[in-house]
Amino acid sequence: MAARGQALAIWRSRKWTVVAAVSGVAVLGLCLALAPRRDATPDPAAPQTLTLSPRPFAATLSLVGSVVPGDSLDVVAPFDGVVRRLGFEYGTSVTPGQVLVELDPAEIGQRRNEAEAAYLKASKTAETLADWSSGTEVARARRTVDAAALDLADLDRKLAETRGLLDRGLVARGEYDGLAQQKRNQEMVLAGARQDLAAVLAQGAGANRRVAALDLANARAQLTRLDGQAAGAIVRAPEAGVIVRPVGKGDEAEPLHAGQAVTRGRLIGSIARAGGLAVAFQLSETDANRVQPGMAVTVTGPGFGGLAVAGHVTSVAGQAAAPAVAGGPLASFPAMARLDALTPDQAKAIRIGMTANITVDLYRNPAALVAPPAAIQGAAPAAWVKVQDRRGGPPRTVPIKLGRIAPDGVEIVSGVKAGDVLMWATPTAGAASPAS
Numbered sequence: 356m357a358a359r360g361q362a363l364a365i366w367r368s369r370k371w372t373v374v375a376a377v378s379g380v381a382v383l384g385l386c387l388a389l390a391p392r393r394d395a396t397p398d399p400a401a402p403q404t405l406t407l408s409p410r411p412f413a414a415t416l417s418l419v420g421s422v423v424p425g426d427s428l429d430v431v432a433p434f435d436g437v438v439r440r441l442g443f444e445y446g447t448s449v450t451p452g453q454v455l456v457e458l459d460p461a462e463i464g465q466r467r468n469e470a471e472a473a474y475l476k477a478s479k480t481a482e483t484l485a486d487w488s489s490g491t492e493v494a495r496a497r498r499t500v501d502a503a504a505l506d507l508a509d510l511d512r513k514l515a516e517t518r519g520l521l522d523r524g525l526v527a528r529g530e531y532d533g534l535a536q537q538k539r540n541q542e543m544v545l546a547g548a549r550q551d552l553a554a555v556l557a558q559g560a561g562a563n564r565r566v567a568a569l570d571l572a573n574a575r576a577q578l579t580r581l582d583g584q585a586a587g588a589i590v591r592a593p594e595a596g597v598i599v600r601p602v603g604k605g606d607e608a609e610p611l612h613a614g615q616a617v618t619r620g621r622l623i624g625s626i627a628r629a630g631g632l633a634v635a636f637q638l639s640e641t642d643a644n645r646v647q648p649g650m651a652v653t654v655t656g657p658g659f660g661g662l663a664v665a666g667h668v669t670s671v672a673g674q675a676a677a678p679a680v681a682g683g684p685l686a687s688f689p690a691m692a693r694l695d696a697l698t699p700d701q702a703k704a705i706r707i708g709m710t711a712n713i714t715v716d717l718y719r720n721p722a723a724l725v726a727p728p729a730a731i732q733g734a735a736p737a738a739w740v741k742v743q744d745r746r747g748g749p750p751r752t753v754p755i756k757l758g759r760i761a762p763d764g765v766e767i768v769s770g771v772k773a774g775d776v777l778m779w780a781t782p783t784a785g786a787a788s789p790a791s
Contacts, residue, residue, distance in 0.1 A: 405777045412723035412766055414759040416715040420636025422707050424627030425693050432617040433587035434463045445600040449592040456590040467581040474574035481571040487559020496552040503545035510538040596626040632694045634711045637687040651716045652692045658709045666694040718759045725764035730779040743776035750778045
């Protein structure tokens with residue numbers, strides 16, 4: 356009985372020991388849960404430093420455009436006519452002398468014949484006036500004057516004879532008076548013949564001759580022009596390149612086809628010289644004054660096969676293609692960049708109409724002092740930075756002048772120098788970037 360009581364006492368002692376251990380573990384867990392937790396990440400306000408040293412810096416502008424003919428020749432219809440045959444397709448290469456369009460010469464031939472007839476008439480008139488004084492009209496007028504003068508001289512002789520007979524009483528007074536009247540009439544006939552001669556002579560001199568010369572010159576020019584147009588009934592490619600569709604409105608934007616009537620001067624197409632390509636793009640009104648002719652560009656594209664082609668801006672329009680509208684988008688300005696020195700492989704890979712990604716070099720400095728945006732405090736023109744004291748003192752606040760801003764940093768134009776150590780705190784969320 357005593358042994359049984361002793362075993363019961365030992366069991367109770369072990370039970371309370373387990374209870375105490377479990378209670379201790381619970382209290383320890385509670386203390387750990389209530390204790391403050393420590394983050395393993397560094398303090399967000401930990402200071403950062405950067406030693407300034409000159410390095411290349413560039414500010415760029417990325418745009419999207421399309422490949423267009425840069426150096427091209429326009430091919431136009433030489434005269435009004437009907438297309439008889441086409442010898443090309445838009446977007447294909449052409450060679451010098453290749454037949455592009457053959458026009459029906461029937462209409463231009465008729466007009467050329469009419470011009471030749473007018474030229475022959477004008478030539479005959481000018482030739483006649485050039486030798487007018489010895490021509491048939493003047494000769495006829497001179498003969499009329501000479502005949503009138505002879506008739507007057509004959510009447511003078513008869514009148515003198517009749518006067519002698521009248522004085523001797525051999526003829527009647529009425530016969531003499533009749534001859535005298537005939538003489539007066541003949542004198543008027545002679546005067547009229549001389550006036551006619553003067554008028555005929557005037558027709559071959561002065562303004563009349565000048566008018567005939569001008570008519571001849573105009574007829575000759577018209578005939579020469581139509582001869583040239585008729586000779587151009589077969590339109591050939593003047594140079595090698597790629598012929599592209601004309602850009603315009605109405606009929607000019609439509610491709611040509613056989614049997615179509617065209618007017619003189621109508622644009623058939625433009626031949627882009629080999630290697631003479633450009634890129635057309637649009638600039639917003641905020642960028643129109645930032646991009647200037649002569650700036651370098653780098654052009655890539657999804658269809659370029661990995662090529663990156665250098666070029667330069669050639670023009671920025673002074674008038675907006677799409678003016679700004681209240682409540683709508685900003686105005687846009689057309690611009691053009693020429694691709695420089697394309698190799699034959701590049702010219703073959705880059706096709707007109709392809710999408711082009713343009714990167715414009717707005718600014719480039721080979722030795723600039725560049726700081727991270729987080730190191731810049733304030734905003735231009737009152738921006739400043741903290742510079743580490745070389746003697747171990749507290750950081751100095753130094754006013755600075757900002758230059759260009761790029762994704763990789765901010766250019767500092769003045770206020771600090773190479774070797775200065777900038778200090779700043781790690782920026783928190785929502786920190787503002789410096790403005791130039």
